[in-house]
Amino acid sequence: MDRSKIYALLVPIVSVIIALLIASIVIIIIGKNPLTAYRIMLEGAFGGAEQLANTIIKMTPLILTGLAVGFGFRAGVFNIGAEGQMTIGALMGAIVAMNIGGVPSVIAIPLSIIVGMLAGAFWASIAGFLKAFTGAHEVISTIMLNWIAANFASFMVTGPLAVGSGTPKSPEIAEAAKLPVVLKVQATELSIGIFIAVIVAVVMYVFIEKTTTGYELKGVGFNPYAAEYGGISIRKSIIMTMAISGALAGMAGIVDLLGVPPHRFVGELTGGRGFDGITIALIGRNNPIGIIFAALLIAALRTGSNAMQIRAQIPNDIVSIIQGIVIFLVAAERIVTTLIYLKGRKGVTTA
Amino acid sequence: MSWIEAIFAILVNPLFYKLTLLSATPLIFSALGGTYSEITGVTNIALEGIMLMGAFNSIVFTLITGNAWIGVLMAVIIGVGFTWFHAWASIRWSANQIVSATALVIVAQGTTSFLMIPIFGNEGQTDFIGRVPYIEIGWLKGVPFVGDIFGSMSPFTYLAIAAVIASWILMYRTPLGLRMRAVGENPEAADTLGINVFKTRYFGVLMSGALSSLGGAFLSVGELGRFVENMIHGRGFIALAAMILGNWNPAGAMWAALLFGAAEAMNLQLQSSSIVSVSANVKPLFNMLPFIVTLIVVGGFIGKTRSPAADGEPYEKES
DSSP, X not given: OOHHHHHHHHHHHHHHHHHHHHHXXXXXXXXXXXXXXXXXXXXXXXXXXXXXHHHHHHHXXXXXXXXXXXXHHHTTOOOTTHHHHHHHHHHHHHHHHHTOTTSOHHHHHHHHHHHHHHHHHHHHHHHHHHHHHHOOXXXXXXHHHHHHHHHHHHHHHHTTTOOSSSXXXXXXXXXXXXXXXXXXXTTEEEEXXXXXXXXXXXXXXXXXXXXXXXXXXXXXXXXXHHHHHTTOOHHHHHHHHHHHHHHHHHHHHHHHHHHSTTOSOOSSOOTTHHHHHHHHHHHTTTOHHHHHHHHHHHHHHHHHHHHHHHHHOOOTTHHHHHHHHHHHHHHTHHHHHHHHHHHHHHHHHHO | OHHHHHHHHHHTSHHHHHHHHHHHHHHHHHHXXXXXXXXXXXXXXXXXXXXXXXXXXXXHHHHHHSOHHHHHHHHHHHHHHHHHHHHIIIIISXXXXXXXXXXXXXXXXXXXXXXXXXXXXXXXXXXXXXXXXOEEOHHHHTSTTHHHHHSEEOHHHHHHHHHHHHHHHHHHHSHHHHHHHXXXXXXXXXXXXXXXXXXXXXXXXXXXXXXXXXXXXXIIIIIISSXXXXXXXXXXXXXXXXXXXXXXXXXXXXXXXXXXXXXXXXXXXXXXXXXXXXXXXXXXXXXXXXXXXXXXXXXXXGGGSOOXXXXXXXXXXXX
8 A cells, every 4th residue: 555545544543533532631621531431432332232223323324424525525515514405305305205105115215215315406506506607605605505494494394394292393204105124122223224325325436436427526626627628517517516415415314314213304303414424524535435434433423422421421512522623633634644754753763 | 565564664763773783793703804814815614613612702701700801801812722723724734724614613513512511500501691781872872763773782893893994904004914915815925025924824814713702702791691502503604705795805894794784683673573473483484584695695796706816725835
């Protein structure tokens, strides 16, 4: 392996380790023991069949949002709006899934997912269109679309879709639209969602690495001017990239809803998973296969930190701090490569 | 036409203008901050996170010291320290500025939520901690219309306007301002002329930290008197839009911030209007208004403004 490939692997790993070390200082500051905290975290994420099932359930939409953001990065677009695309995808897909009783699952499930993907693609395309034709920076426009989506979602669950009393929620989706359960551990049901997500990751890998369109979109991300000189329309590429990225995020929303109880749309549902996609894409180096492992790591942090909150009274927001530090270090990867370099040199001189 | 009637009623009510000024105040601070950073050539989309830290820290130190102004001061100091990380990554390490700023936003969300229970003992929001009182001008209150707006007003609003004037003078009438703009337009040429590109950029980015912290502090100790998790609600990004619409100019940023402030004020007033009684479940639709206005403005006007030439480009000295 050449040096750049080793660094590509080392930088994310070292970044995660540094982030965990800094987080342990934060834990010490609030008067808790970081070793206990991380042990509980590990147990909470992998300590038994139910914990493992929970981690995999959390991991499913994260693979897809990671792919959404990562694909955008590859093509030179920063889709920070996976959150909103996920919401719109889940909302529109859920409306289909609620009203689709009486048809077999082989039709109901794909149809709901496709509608969710199209809705996500449409939502992201608004930002893509604005960037392509007016130069509006996608970071601002996708964030605005996130807030519009969140407000629209909360309108839908308190108004047109509302059922029952208590927390706002939509009706349950039709039985036929629920994803088949492959494993049942006590109350936790693991659906085929994880297989869908992994297959999509493989498809994206092939699309990016082995097809002409994938190559062109990557080319625009790498050097837009050269790509345009080579006859690729930048405008078309930007809109298409946003649409594909949004479709993946929309899929994350609808697959989660079809696969995980209560199988209802509950409004602002995403709980930061769109933003998790950014961390996952960066740790996975925007490589679909790397993203699967990065999603596992973040999912484990999420489930593990819930256990940590309950058993060690350490707020689970520590995960956001860890993620932020990882993102920072990957953005400024020269800090990390310099550290690795210095460490390596020190090793040589002392030996 | 009850809608037109309602909007007209709002427009002739001085309360609308007062709310516009108050809604614009945090945006003015942050849009101005963004201008400082980008005019020297460093993009800073972390304004949202810096504002959140400002809102949080000002409440924390108001709780500790019992004085809201000391809270504000501490928020600014910590905000500058927090922003330094973005400056350091962008300037010293040629980081991807968009990604490193996103990291700051996420760290700010994590840190403020994480510390809620250890410091305040409850999640979601704090109790009422304390706030900076409004400036009351007794004699003005009798004046119709103007008195209703300025008779009682937040000191932050006056501070924001003063900051705009001071910044305009600094950027366009002083040698430092000329250096800042030179570094943002053509760092190589500026370097050749003996201007310290790195120091000038640090100054720009750190100023954005100080001003955005003030914007955040206004929302907590300036208005509510308490901290609510994620209370910035996208204002940091709306401020970026104001900076762009304002063509990277302090006065322009202020006018743009006032426009977005007016959208927010209209939203608030329509929701409470007695002419068009709005049922509770439709209110989220009204809350979209400021975001839709921002989206349209960013999409519609951006081609007509010009960013500093070296905005977002790391500068590396040739060695």
